[in-house]
Amino acid sequence: MVLHNTELDPYSPEERYYECLSCGTRRTSTEHVAACAECDGEVRNIAVARE
Template identity: 50%
Template sequence: MPIPSDPAPQDADEQLYECVDCGARVCSDERVTACPECEGRVQNISRPRPE
């Protein structure tokens, strides 16, 4: 569940990424490949999960 301090995409071009190591979240309109806080792997959580 998101908490109020979580970033949120501001426009249709931005995506929300979450670090699988530390849980940090970042919004970006460019592809993010590493966590800015711990350099861990990130995943795009803006895309729906496959069913």
């Protein structure tokens, strides 16, 4: 049985994953996100480093 990684892990180095530290909203973006679009709170990049 062959599993395709893109189905299990859609990670792309061009897309960054951000999570708001205040409200927990998550979003993806190809550009840097400075603040949460929902509450204007601080966000962090939660993309996992790949080896």
